Amino acid sequence: MTTMKSPPGPPASGDAGNSVEYHQDPLGFLARCARDYGDVVRLQFDRPIYLLNRADLVEEVLQNKRGIFAKDLSATDHQGGHNPEALKYEVFRTLLGDNVLTAEGDDWRRRRRILAPPFHHEQSLSYVPAIIDHCQRLIAGWQDGQTLELREQMMELTLGIVSTALMGIDISGEAKEEGLAFRAALEHFYVPSPDGDSFRQALDRLHSAADRIITERRDGPRTNDLLCLMLHADDDEHQLTDEDLRNELLTFLFAGHETTANALTWTWGLLAQHPDKAARLQDELQTVLAGHTPAADDLPQLSYTQMVIQESLRLYPPSWFLGRFAQQDWEADDYQLAAGTGVMVSQWVLHRDARSFDQPDDFEPERWANDFEHRLPRGAYFPFGDGTRVCIGRPLAQMELALAVATIAQAFEIALSPGQQLVPEPMNTIRPKGGLTVHLKRR
Numbered sequence: 001m002t003t004m005k006s007p008p009g010p011p012a013s014g015d016a017g018n019s020v021e022y023h024q025d026p027l028g029f030l031a032r033c034a035r036d037y038g039d040v041v042r043l044q045f046d047r048p049i050y051l052l053n054r055a056d057l058v059e060e061v062l063q064n065k066r067g068i069f070a071k072d073l074s075a076t077d078h079q080g081g082h083n084p085e086a087l088k089y090e091v092f093r094t095l096l097g098d099n100v101l102t103a104e105g106d107d108w109r110r111r112r113r114i115l116a117p118p119f120h121h122e123q124s125l126s127y128v129p130a131i132i133d134h135c136q137r138l139i140a141g142w143q144d145g146q147t148l149e150l151r152e153q154m155m156e157l158t159l160g161i162v163s164t165a166l167m168g169i170d171i172s173g174e175a176k177e178e179g180l181a182f183r184a185a186l187e188h189f190y191v192p193s194p195d196g197d198s199f200r201q202a203l204d205r206l207h208s209a210a211d212r213i214i215t216e217r218r219d220g221p222r223t224n225d226l227l228c229l230m231l232h233a234d235d236d237e238h239q240l241t242d243e244d245l246r247n248e249l250l251t252f253l254f255a256g257h258e259t260t261a262n263a264l265t266w267t268w269g270l271l272a273q274h275p276d277k278a279a280r281l282q283d284e285l286q287t288v289l290a291g292h293t294p295a296a297d298d299l300p301q302l303s304y305t306q307m308v309i310q311e312s313l314r315l316y317p318p319s320w321f322l323g324r325f326a327q328q329d330w331e332a333d334d335y336q337l338a339a340g341t342g343v344m345v346s347q348w349v350l351h352r353d354a355r356s357f358d359q360p361d362d363f364e365p366e367r368w369a370n371d372f373e374h375r376l377p378r379g380a381y382f383p384f385g386d387g388t389r390v391c392i393g394r395p396l397a398q399m400e401l402a403l404a405v406a407t408i409a410q411a412f413e414i415a416l417s418p419g420q421q422l423v424p425e426p427m428n429t430i431r432p433k434g435g436l437t438v439h440l441k442r443r
Helices: 019-024 026-037 055-063 075-080 084-096 105-115 121-140 150-167 177-190 197-218 226-231 242-273 275-288 296-301 303-315 394-411
Strands: 040-044 048-052 147-149 322-326 330-332 335-337 342-345 412-416 424-426 430-432 437-442
Touching: 019 026, 026 040, 026 048, 026 424, 048 055, 048 335, 055 342, 084 242, 105 226, 105 242, 121 150, 121 394, 147 150, 150 226, 150 242, 150 394, 197 226, 197 242, 226 242, 242 275, 242 303, 242 394, 242 412, 242 430, 275 303, 275 394, 296 303, 296 394, 303 394, 394 412
Parallel strands: 048 342
Antiparallel strands: 040 048, 147 437, 322 342, 330 335, 412 437, 424 430
C-alpha cells in the first residue's frame, strides 16, 4: 500500500498548535498560509484542520455531491476550544438554538424545505416597498454636512428591513426593547462579557419577545411576511414548533441584518476611496432613475450598481470562512485527509486569488461586466456560500443591497472623515474596526 504524504503547513506551537497565530491575525494568517504552503495546508488546532485554497477544491466541499462533508460537531469539538469551526457553530447554537444554519441531515432538509419559498426571487420582490420605505426614513433624518458613524446607521436600516420582512414589525428603533436586546446579544457574540449575565438577560428578552410575537400573529390576520407564511403552512409536514419558529426568526434576524449592514458599510467606504467609481455609479443612477425612487423593475438596468456590490462582496465578504468536517477519508490532490478532520475554505483568500482575479487587491467593479461571475470557475467567488447550503436569503440580500445603494447614493455623497481608515476586523463576520465615520453632503 502506498503511504500518502501529509500536506505542508506552518509549524505548530505545542498544545496550542496554530491557534495563537491564527487568533492574532486570522485574515493575514490564512493569506500567508495560502501563499507559503499552496492549495492544501495543514493547520493544527484541537485536531488537524485543512485549509483549501483552490476553486475546484472549494467546489468539491461546498457542492458536497458525494455526501462527504457535514457541519456535525462531536463533543470533543465543543470541548477543544481552539477549532475555528467548533467555536463558530457553538456560538451560533448558543445564541440562536437549533436552526437551518446549524442543523444537519434530515432535520436540515426539512427546515430548508419549509423556509425556502418565502425567499424565492418572486416572493422577495414583495418586500421592495418595505426596503425603500426604510431607506427613505433613514436618510430623512440625515443632514447636509453631518458627520456620523455609518455602520451603526446601516445596522439600524437592515434590522428594520429584515424584521419587517420576517415578522411584519420593525424592531430597529432605538427605543424598541427587542432591538436593544438584539444589540446586546450581538455584542456578547463578538466580545463575551466575563459573567455572561447581560447576554443571558438579552437572550431572555429576545426569546420572550419572539414568543409573544408568534402567539399574537398565530391568531391575527394573514400577511405576506415569513412568520405568517410559516404559521399558516397547509400541512403537518410543513409545521414548525413554536421553539423552532423562534430559533429560525432569531437566525434570520442575525444573518439577514448584520451581514447585509457590513456589506453596505464596506461598499460606502470603497466608493468614498474611489471617486471615479462613485462618479460612474452616479451617472447610471441619473440615467436609469432620473431622480425617481428605485423600484423592482429598475433592477435589471442598474447593472453598474450591482457590479459595485459584487466587487465589494469580493473584497470584504461578510462571511470570511466556512468549515466542514469530513465524515470519511477524502483525497485532496496527493494528500489523504482522514475522517473526522476538518476543512476550511476562506472567501477572504479565494476572492483574492490572482488565478481568478486580475489585480485582486484592487476595487474594480468593471471586472464583473459581460457576465464575469458565470465565467469564473465554480468555487472562486462565494460570498453567500454555495451548493445546497447556499444562503437561503441570497435573493433578498442582493435586492436589498442594490435598492439601498441606489436610494441612498441618489440623495447623499458619502465621504470618509479625516483620518478614517478602512481596517477589517474579522469576528464571525468582517466589519470595519472601530466603525466607519463619514461626512454627508446632500446632492
